[in-house]
Amino acid sequence: MQAEIIAVGSELLTPTRVDTNSLFLTRKLGERGILLARKSVVGDDRQILTNEIRRAREASDVVILTGGLGPTLDDLTRDAASDATGRPLVRHEWIVRDIEERFRRFNRPMAKVNERQAYVLEGAEILYNPRGTAPGQWLEDEQGILILLPGPPRELKPLFAETCMRMLDRHVSQQRFFTQCLRVAGIGESDVEQRIGKIYSGDPSVTTTILSAPGDIQIHLRAGAPTEEAARAIAEALGAKIRAELGRAVYSLNGAPLDETVAGLLRGRGIKVGVAESCTGGLLAAKLTAVPGSSEYFAGGFVSYSIAAKRHWLGVDEAVLDTRGAVSTEAAEAMAIKARERTVEALGEPAIGVSVTGYAGPGGGTEQDPVGTVFFGIADEEGSAIRRRQLGLGRNRVRALAVQIALELLRRRILGIS
């Protein structure tokens, strides 16, 4: 079975808006083995939308329309679906009453135009939408399945996950699918490819996809079988072989990102952490506090952006800053040690200190340490370790990559990986 998604709305054809509902729908369809053949974005134009629906239904078994179900006159999905299928729209009085009731509950009068939302394609099933006024619609005919969903993600997502997935199960084969996601840090994409290429290409029962982002590689292993448990077993058998090859560079077996993984480690082992960061300007602390409950392990951080802050707030030795500079092995080490000391003082407990200092650019840098050079420090009871990395160009990219590397170094230090 294959599917197409059509996102409706002129605002999605502007330079500032992007359709993201299709990403969610693609993932859910994938869980039932339905592949996305194509997706498109169409403005609020009845004729163009009608043609688009016709063409998509000719090519694919399942066509999903998102958006354009609201009350206003430029919400044209219902009308275009009616034109494309040749089915009239039928007014359902109970939907009108339901919309009226919703308005009453919020103490607002219901404008007449809202009744547009009570019109449903003849023969379509109504997908009740408790989170909004426009219900979804589900039509099955000789051409396949046509699904109309409201555009707001908070309405669309539960409606699809709860109602549509159950209805899809009437059609899809008994095949179930499972995707395991391994995540890897600290080694490059070509290294990963070279080390595991033979392993995964030797297993045709699993579809392997490698996705690479700065400082982070994802290995998706997708298998199908009559039950989800069986599909899972097939994917995880290959996952175990890959894990055996890559060792502890694999930081996650279930797709959890690095910040969550590190948070879990810190929480599980009762370790406290404090940071001192310069070029990342608060992003490392922000990442460590992105996870709910982070106060269990994160005491706080110093964004010691200026020399004065490094000197006065952290207490880094003036001589280090004067002779070696604020971006140096020595400064990174002193910052990590001082971050640890300040955290231990504040909490009265052991802690790890992590530091980042570098040239994010575009200005700064020296001949020896050009823009993109970043130093990392980690200090704990056993001592300290420093790393220097050259992260290329682009201020935002360097900052984001530096945060990933700092987290990965922290993970390795906790696990005793050298």
Add this chain to the structure above:
Amino acid sequence: MQAEIIAVGSELLTPTRVDTNSLFLTRKLGERGILLARKSVVGDDRQILTNEIRRAREASDVVILTGGLGPTLDDLTRDAASDATGRPLVRHEWIVRDIEERFRRFNRPMAKVNERQAYVLEGAEILYNPRGTAPGQWLEDEQGILILLPGPPRELKPLFAETCMRMLDRHVSQQRFFTQCLRVAGIGESDVEQRIGKIYSGDPSVTTTILSAPGDIQIHLRAGAPTEEAARAIAEALGAKIRAELGRAVYSLNGAPLDETVAGLLRGRGIKVGVAESCTGGLLAAKLTAVPGSSEYFAGGFVSYSIAAKRHWLGVDEAVLDTRGAVSTEAAEAMAIKARERTVEALGEPAIGVSVTGYAGPGGGTEQDPVGTVFFGIADEEGSAIRRRQLGLGRNRVRALAVQIALELLRRRILGIS
């Protein structure tokens, strides 16, 4: 004239990747008054892609394909464009030599498969691409214009902005377009709409679009005229009226975001700032340092996430934390005052202190101050000001919105807006 964009690549049909080239292209096309009628994403499937190109060319004057021009066998854009137009692909020896030369420069051998990139649609103009191996292609025939562009943004963007825009000028009317972008903070979308609705709807020569994001509203004013200067004058005349109505809630007249605006103010007035943040966990400092050259005005920040950090690092009075709690008017005030004191001590110069403390959730909160409650403090030589806001739910959303509000309060304090 109308255009369509087709993004090519199976990776763009997965749950994790989204096409963003089309946003850039939409903006550039808009500068020449060319509207986007539709956009789509198609996988690496020659037949589907061929049909898509045929259909798009029937409907629109300009069709742009992005991606699928690389050397590998699943790069099928050239072949599909050949099928769709009935034009053979012609091998250009100078492109082969150019690719060989590129490889030589990087000291790598050129695999034979790279020669695929030297095939060009018969009759098409070659768009030389100095940043990659695959050139773009530009075909004009009785059906209109067909443009093939490489997928990597760093190749596509300059190629389109420099070469294609010039070539488009041969076709578009002499009409030129200008869009002014006003940005507004501190008032809600419906307030903005109510206050300026009559102003912009009374001016049919300008197309007005209002885009709303948490804590930030953009008003786009688009006008067309025979020259860019004239278009600009029309848009800016309306912009001035809107500015007069909304006053200093308009923080930017040229689309610059709030962090840049605040950075410009701080830099222009030689003001130094230090922060103390709790629930935003470093994001406020990260925003203040996102702009190059931020060391001119940003001394540093305390991510005083724990009570201990507020107490020991900032020096907030224990009594305040014990009796009023870490999320309170009193704590926000003390944090702002201490952030200022620490910054003044470190720099030996005057400074402003900014603080944020709140419940980002999902845990925490009290009956009086539930999850989503955030307190903001600002302290300078003249005293301090505190604000309390209820920011709703969603940890990430609350954190991001709190950063916007803190920046806006800082902007208003600097400008003396109450």
